[in-house]
Amino acid sequence: MEMKFYNRVLLSLSIVLLIFCCLIIAYALHSKDSVFEFGSISDCISSMSALGTFIIACMAFKKAPEWINQRMHEDAFSMAKKIMFDDYPALKEKIDIAGALIDHYVLQVEFISDELDSFISLDDCNTSLSVFREIKQTPSTITNSLRNLAKLGWDMSSEFSKLNSEINVLYYKLQEYNNVAFVGVKKILASKDKVVKEKFAKISIENFEKFQRHEKEFDILYKKLMIMHKRIPDYFEIGKI
Structure with a gap:
């Protein structure tokens, strides 16, 4: 240096x-x-x-x-860079993985059968449920990092704060839709009752569709976040410590 x-x-x-x-x-x-x-x-x-x-x-x-003061700003910049270059992309990657699996199963429903247990196995359910189990990068961890940044004098701009909140809400909705859908499939796999199978098949398919709709909204917000500013410090209101 x-x-x-x-x-x-x-x-x-x-x-x-x-x-x-x-x-x-x-x-x-x-x-x-x-x-x-x-x-x-x-x-x-x-x-x-x-x-x-x-x-x-x-x-x-x-x-x-x-x-x-200079050292604290250098530490804050490193944290902000990790949030923008690592943490948010990790959230997006989770949504992409879960979405790709759901898209595949929705195609199966449309062109093969609405009997989900005919093409989704227990292992498939566990794979989809495991996408959101990894907790290294979640909206909560990003929120904690942003709070720590505020202690170093880097407060989120109002525009960034609003967009971050919207992304967090959508992420947890998508997580819920994914989990409800595949827990429903597990219920279908575990039951021999036709009425129960039909009930949970309807619930799972509805949540597949909800996931697809809200995934598009998430993608729009994520893109808006990434192109909001050209420089990382511009996402923050930086004060003298």
Whole structure:
């Protein structure tokens, strides 16, 4: 990382002091007319070093709040970058995976049979239900990260906050539709009663259709979020800490 201006000043001052001390020593050792004694040279060097140390300490003390503020903004930017480049895309990936499976089963219903247990197995149900079981990236984890960002001085803009809330609501609706649909299929697989099978087949198919409708809304919101700004800091109202 390129050194900041005040770091360069401190380094330059240290180098100047070092060169100055070396010149004094060289002059004292090689000059015939030198009036310095070894003791006086040591005292001079010690005094210069103490003065240099004091100046550097004062400059460091003066710049400490600025350095802390800069470091906190750097940490906040790293967190914001992870949210935008990793966490939101992970949510979208879950929806895409679940949606692809549901699209496949809806095609089966339309062209083969509405008897879901004829082409959906228990393993298929578990696969679809497992999509939303992974909790590393969820709206809740993103919300927690955004709260931590606020503590570092990065508050969501009002537009971003509103869009984030809408995405969260839709995500949980899609999760519900997916889970209800495949728990219903499990009920069908576990029952031999025709009435029960028909009842849960209707529930599952209705939730497949709800998922498909709301997935389109989720895709629109996600795209809107990704193109809202060209720069990550523009999603936030950044204050001085």
